[in-house]
Amino acid sequence: MRTYKPKKNVQHKAYHTDRFYVAPTLAKIDPSTDEVFSKDLKLVEKNFSVEEAYIQNNHLVIYVKPTDIYKVLELLKDSCKYQMLIELSAIDFVEQSNEFEIFYQLLSLTKKKRIRLKTKISADDKKIKSVCDLYKSANWAEREAYDMFGIKFVSHPNLKRILMPDDWYDHPLLKTYPVEGDESASWYEVDKIYGKEYRDIVGPELRDPAYIDRLDSKRFIKIKHEVPYGAEISETPTNMMSEYQEEKGVFLVRKLRRAKSKILKKRR
């Protein structure tokens, strides 16, 4: 029997992984070792419940509850002087724990420090409060996260798709979404330009980069009536000899007459 492929994560995998390989973990440093971070963390811990906090790669990482996120950001912005929201996005952990992780990358221009605020929301309702009122930059970032993961940011002024078209099916950065696109993605343009009924006529998209056309598409008689290379074209249409130039000719351009022209056997 063939093994089942995982449905919840259809991303490409390395073709071989050592059975006994255990990935090391990057060091998580205690926040109390850093003067500035420990002060900020204490302030957050005083008012909210912090699930985990550590320093990794010079950034303080704080995990808080999703219900607190707006107030924590408000505190960090107003009291701790983290004025800039540099980045906001999500990570899909549905396969592991049925959760999405949302991260807010903050920068303090005065302290020159960076915090990554993180929270986990359930994949069942995918809802979190928008922080557009605090940071204007959250507007588009949240729209992108909605577009890519389908996370609904409650009270966002304009929660619409941003990178994908409005009528796109599914959210492309989910782990359940294949990198090649799904069924509806492969027919998106055909459906939109011609209509669904033309799927059979147009045919599926050519995805093979090494594809070589077997048929002669340079000497075709009619579109979709190509012949194999080197074949005799017996059924020549009679109206092929149409003239493309103006009847009176163009200034300085010699009039081409099909009937008088001859095809040379060799280059001169």
Add this chain to the structure above:
Amino acid sequence: MQRQQPNILKPHFENVNFQRDGNNMILNLGPQHPSAHGQLRLVLELDGEKVVKSTPMVGYLHRGMEKMAENIPYNKFLPTTDRMDYIAAASNNYAFAASVESLIGVEVPRRAKVIRTMILEINRLNSHLFWLATHALDVGAMSVFLYCFREREFALDLIESYCGARLTHSAMRIGGVPLDLPIGWLTSLEKYCDHLSTEIDNLEGLLNENRIWKMRLEGVGVMSAEEAISSGCTGPSLRGSGVEYDIRKEEPYELYDELEFDIPVSQRGDAYGRYQVYMKEMRESIKILKQLIPKYAGTSTIIMAESPKYISAPKEQIMTQNYSLMQHFVLVTQGMRPPIGESYVPTESPKGELGFYINSQGEAHPYRLKVRGPSFWHTSIFENLFVGEYLADVITLIGNFNIVLGEVDR
């Protein structure tokens, strides 16, 4: 001739409501518009020539790079980053490489650092010259466009003689640089620096006090410091609003902590202020490049970090030693596996803060890779900034904010 009947005519455009409301006109600008700098589409609601509402629409160049990154090994993704900000490709290469390096914890050799910093600064010059060229062309100064492109050509020649490519040069690798500088490259770089500083004088002579240039730029698109900070503006756009923050200075990477340079800031907050910042930054870049040239001489010849778990050995070692060949084979076929963790390394690209957030779960492919491209955040401010501006100023501002749509849509 048959006339169109306006009450029957009902064009279908996505997302746009064509209901006539008052005396406003809805104008669709782009995505195929020469001054849209790529594939930017703006739907503007105009009252006369004044913008009442502006809706930027992006996504026409979306290639799903973040998705691609989740499906290929780290090394394979590096050439893809070239195609984001294709005006200054090396800054993307560097930001990605730096983020992976901090994840795997390797120290880049000194010579590689010197070369990297040089390439980054030449890229900055490239990008700024290109910015000035297209921006001036949008505003109407055709000759500036030609002068800038001529100078940019020389910078591209320098890059070409280093790595063979002009635009999408993957001139950096995770752990260092693939090539050493060719013979005589530093002298031509020095010559170029001297030449360019006089050329910048000429460009400034053409524009600084130019009546048309000043009329088109002064007082256009005024952005306060608070708004710039809140909207996530970085780089010259932030410094044009009077906030002195340059990542090269405040959170130095590579050799920037050893170099002496100033951060140009303008308190004006308008398009002209940003222009001044860009021009001064070019001079600072020349200053940096001149300081870097003597730093190359004393370095050892190693240009790639040594870390057998993650980075292939030099070519001659691969060809002579069995274990290096095996390790190289594994790294090429399976890819490196950084430890479980996250990294985000902020870098100062010519356009602003560029960083790659990488979440690694110990696998050969990144679990999540998020690109923080400055242009995306700069495009988002068009929604608010254009309101109240004239239509002609909208064209000025699209050029002025130096957006590259490859970076917006990724």
